Amino acid sequence: SYVLTQPPSESVAPGQTARITCGGDNVGSKSVNWFQQKPGQAPLLIVYDDVNRPSGIPERFSGSNSGNTATLAISRVEAGDEADYYCQVWDRKSDLWVFGGGTKLTLL
């Protein structure tokens, strides 16, 4: 079955850019979605189809996807960005949804 691999944690200083990776076999051929989840809350879609932002999501959040790695970048990181981030794809071969294990973003 298809697997997405995320680092368990990332740390970044306020005001800097955080980059969270999502690795998978030829993930660049798939559409990657990213979700933000804060403690006690439901996941929030922040990037869809690799690079698009839903209405209301700040431009500070951006996505890219190529080869075996998709990346979520968060520029000018602020305290409110501390959260768990999950990548997700639809695997065409199995017709299943796959989530990465999640990355906890912490501010230094």
Place this chain on the structure above:
Amino acid sequence: QVHLVQSGAEVKKTGASVKVSCRGSGYDFSWFGIAWVRQAPGQGLEWMGWISAYDGQTNYAQRFQDRVTMTTDTSTNTAVMELRSLRSDDTAVYYCARALRPISGRYRSADFWGQGTLVTVSS
């Protein structure tokens, strides 16, 4: 605005069944699907499956195939997920989410999510 409102927390015995409901509003319910995703305490997100509110077609994750049933009622804009033969490791928060697909394709992602329903299973 789109809202998904789920039923309240449940406490069940091992071997029992649970039904979690999810009512959609603010959009044409029958034009979308509903996906179900669960999250065990301190763990990540796990996709359980989806159902098309348009035609009732379902797609379940293999590990739940024989224990889960998803249904929708377009007259009340409500989706229901039933999980049977509960085990302790089914203790989790269960989320519904509005599922999206291309015009002629399979559901691939979700945008709006319900608030979650905690299901606790104990002996």
